[in-house]
Amino acid sequence: MRARVGQRVPVVVQTGGRSRTSARALWLGAETAVTCGVLILLLVVHQLWWTNREARAEALDQVRVLEREWDISPTPESVSGEEPVSDSVSEAGSEPASPSGSAPAPGAAAASPAPSPSAAFAVLRIPRLGLSVPVAEGVSKRSVLDKGYAGHYPGTAGPGAVGNFALAGHRNTHGEPFRYINRLRDGDEISVRTRARTYLYRVDLVLASTSPRDVGVIRAVPRSLVKPSYGYSAPGAYLTLTTCTPEFTSTYRLIVWAKLVSTAPGRG
Structure with a gap:
């Protein structure tokens, strides 16, 4: 049958292939989004759970190793039964008394050799927080802080010494030993045990927030350079x-200060 002159012949356009391509692209996009979401979730779980679990286990094991070693091999002073160099600090800024009653020279309590970098040399305990954590030399993330340890700022005083025994620790992830130090209050006790002695400090001041560049907080006589009303003006331990x-940020720094109140040989 012939088409009439001038009559249009309908044209059929095949759209099935394009629809299938669009559907496939949407499916691949959805799969990619789900995969990315799962990977992000796994990363969060790793950071917030696994690193804490791993670091806490390692830190606790190191505490046990240190204390077992100290108990098995006490210092010569402990074996001989000599009295410790100090016994109390009754007032803010005062120094431990020597057996003769005179104040020791600055740094006398830290006469032992300096610890090797990244080596654990003390145990920090904060009863209010139920915390027991090793203290290692240095503040390297990889070799100290990420292992769940507290890190000793190089160049600051040793435990019990006149000056500032300054420590850093993670607040989140990798054991987060300092997560709750914001809960510490005036009068809370903190102990630091070394092979030779146990040093007892008492919390005195808390600076809720300051700049990461506020180096005044770890000076020998600590005082904030950003908020000068926080800190001390006289030498002390x-x-x-x-x-x-x-x-979960690193925008600012939280600071807790404590003062030495007593020392004792052996376990704390």
Whole structure:
């Protein structure tokens, strides 16, 4: 049958292939989004759970190793039964008394050889937080802080010494030993045990937030350069704890200061 002159012949366009291509692209996009979401979730789980579990186990094991070693091999002083060099600090800024009653020379309590970099040499305990954690030399993330340890700022005083025994620790992930130091209050006790002695400090001041570049907080006589109303003006035997704040950020630093109140040989 012939088509009439001038009559249009309908043209059929095949659209099935394009529809299938679009559907396939949407499916691949959805799969990619789900895969990315799963990977992000696994990363979060690794950072917030696995690194904490792993670091806490390693830190606790190191505490046991240190204390077992100290108990098996006490210092010559402990074996001979000699009295410790100090016994109390009754007032802010005062120094431990020597057996003769005179104040020791600055740094006398830290006469032992300096620890090797990244080596654990003390155990920090904060009863209020139920915390027991090794203290290692240095503040390297990889070799100290990420292992769940507290890190000793190089160049600051040793435990019990006149000056500032300054420590850093993670607030989140990798054991997060300093996560709750914001809960510490005036009068809370903190102990630091070494092979030779146990040093007891008492919390005195808390600086809720300061700049990461506020180096005044770890000086021998600690005082904030950003907030000068926080800190001290006289020499003493201080302990400083530093960590990041707010939680899950590194924008600012939270500072806790404590003063030495007593020392004793052996276990604390």
